[in-house]
Amino acid sequence: MADIDALTSSAYAHALEVIASVEPRIAEATRAELADQRGSLKLIASENYASPAVLLTMGTWFSDKYAEGTVGHRFYAGCQNVDTVESLAAEHARELFGAEYAYVQPHSGIDANLVAFWSILAHRVEGPWLEKYGAKNVNDLTEADWEALRHELGNQRLLGMSLDAGGHLTHGFRPNISGKMFHQQQYGTDPETGLIDYDAVRAKAREFKPLILVAGYSAYPRRVNFATMREIADEVGATLMVDMAHFSGLVAGKVFTGDEDPVPHAHIVTSTTHKSLRGPRGGLVLAQEELAPSVDRGCPMVLGGPLSHVMAAKAVAFAEARTPEFRAYAQQVADNAQSLAEGFLRRGANLVTGGTDNHLVLLDVTSFGLTGRQAESALLDAGIVTNRNSVPADPNGAWYTSGVRLGTSALTTRGFGGAEFERVAELIVDVLSNTEAGTTKAGGPSKASYSVADGTVERVKAASGELLDKHPLYPGIDLA
Ligand code: DSN
Numbered sequence: 001m002a003d004i005d006a007l008t009s010s011a012y013a014h015a016l017e018v019i020a021s022v023e024p025r026i027a028e029a030t031r032a033e034l035a036d037q038r039g040s041l042k043l044i045a046s047e048n049y050a051s052p053a054v055l056l057t058m059g060t061w062f063s064d065k066y067a068e069g070t071v072g073h074r075f076y077a078g079c080q081n082v083d084t085v086e087s088l089a090a091e092h093a094r095e096l097f098g099a100e101y102a103y104v105q106p107h108s109g110i111d112a113n114l115v116a117f118w119s120i121l122a123h124r125v126e127g128p129w130l131e132k133y134g135a136k137n138v139n140d141l142t143e144a145d146w147e148a149l150r151h152e153l154g155n156q157r158l159l160g161m162s163l164d165a166g167g168h169l170t171h172g173f174r175p176n177i178s179g180k181m182f183h184q185q186q187y188g189t190d191p192e193t194g195l196i197d198y199d200a201v202r203a204k205a206r207e208f209k210p211l212i213l214v215a216g217y218s219a220y221p222r223r224v225n226f227a228t229m230r231e232i233a234d235e236v237g238a239t240l241m242v243d244m245a246h247f248s249g250l251v252a253g254k255v256f257t258g259d260e261d262p263v264p265h266a267h268i269v270t271s272t273t274h275k276s277l278r279g280p281r282g283g284l285v286l287a288q289e290e291l292a293p294s295v296d297r298g299c300p301m302v303l304g305g306p307l308s309h310v311m312a313a314k315a316v317a318f319a320e321a322r323t324p325e326f327r328a329y330a331q332q333v334a335d336n337a338q339s340l341a342e343g344f345l346r347r348g349a350n351l352v353t354g355g356t357d358n359h360l361v362l363l364d365v366t367s368f369g370l371t372g373r374q375a376e377s378a379l380l381d382a383g384i385v386t387n388r389n390s391v392p393a394d395p396n397g398a399w400y401t402s403g404v405r406l407g408t409s410a411l412t413t414r415g416f417g418g419a420e421f422e423r424v425a426e427l428i429v430d431v432l433s434n435t436e437a438g439t440t441k442a443g444g445p446s447k448a449s450y451s452v453a454d455g456t457v458e459r460v461k462a463a464s465g466e467l468l469d470k471h472p473l474y475p476g477i478d479l480a
Contacts, residue, residue, distance in 0.1 A: 005477075008476045012479060038473045049473060051317075058310060088315045089104040089311045100286075100288050103287070111283050112285050113178065115283075117182075118294075125211070160178075165220065166219040168217065187201045221353055222356070223357050226262045240266045246359070249321070249333065252330065270283065278320070279313065336417065339422050343426060352391050363403060371388075373399070384431065387404070430460055434456040
């Protein structure tokens, strides 16, 4: 059996030499990035560490091939090997998630959502319209009919979770294209519990009658009942679209099953592939059979040419996610989030919804007298990488915010368990309780400046260094 660590180490050492022969500063920045990632506590809930096999798959000549279209139906010649890659990635995705159809071309989560929006519009609005006019495609319509169809396509409704309740920008947030291309309304969470109130979602859906009901989140620390969401969608004639970008690893790893697994319940499911799923950066759409023909038009309808090297890496990552080891990993991600939350609660910190049952924790930092921005910066000084995040009805808005979002996917990949996450909570509370908000030049309270008490950064860095040394990142890669 080959020594995979030795091969990986040698592959990267040689690759960096080749890069340095052309642009040494890029080779240097690449080395520095590995050192930074190795030396910090990465708690950004949307990040992870892909395996060397996934990373290496992205660095090949598949990058050089154009392949617009779909498997066996390309706008370019010579796509036989891309067809192999795309078919394999789609097959793995279908089997991993038990989906009827998988589309692996989206370059990102936002692209995946755009493909889903357009495929729903094509299926629900454009298709019936063309049928009414006996037309095969829009080129067969008169100019006046085309104008009317465009009006109809641009006049549809979308109901999604609001950004400050934990939804994503692309779920109808007004400044995002999704909030401009649809008439949108948003559902929030219960002001007391911070949880989704399904009766309130139902009431809003009955009143608003959306074409698309979007479920899923990027900063909601709880599970969602997708069976109930589907009931609501069916009741009002909506298409249920679930964006599982954040928790697709927990779906793949069978932590979320039954009503918590979106795939059997939603008409269409979108995801990224690099968050809890631990693959390359990219997007994915899973759909029920009836939507497959319109999803298949994603490129060139919405997307540029597929990134064949990334589709290849998706195939490798999906193969990894089908193993028992990945299931154990996914369960550990959820268990570790519990340990992190309990560590905070034991120290009197406030968590949105009072805890978690997925991979993320949303810490409300107002009790420390800080904004999210101050907390994020102070933590970074101490080598703890997080991102500030709004809390529901956030008084500090989306820029300064009142929260910090923390996820367990990346450090679980490094091998952190419950005891380590309990210690991480202790270190974060140590930093925040030793940080003071600053003042503006005019002497008023600042939302950005802060000061950390002497000795805190050194103390916390030393403690986190011990944790990181016990669980090295990419131990097989030695670039010395
Ligand atoms: N940037 C991703 C996140 O952090 O959740 C979503 O777009």
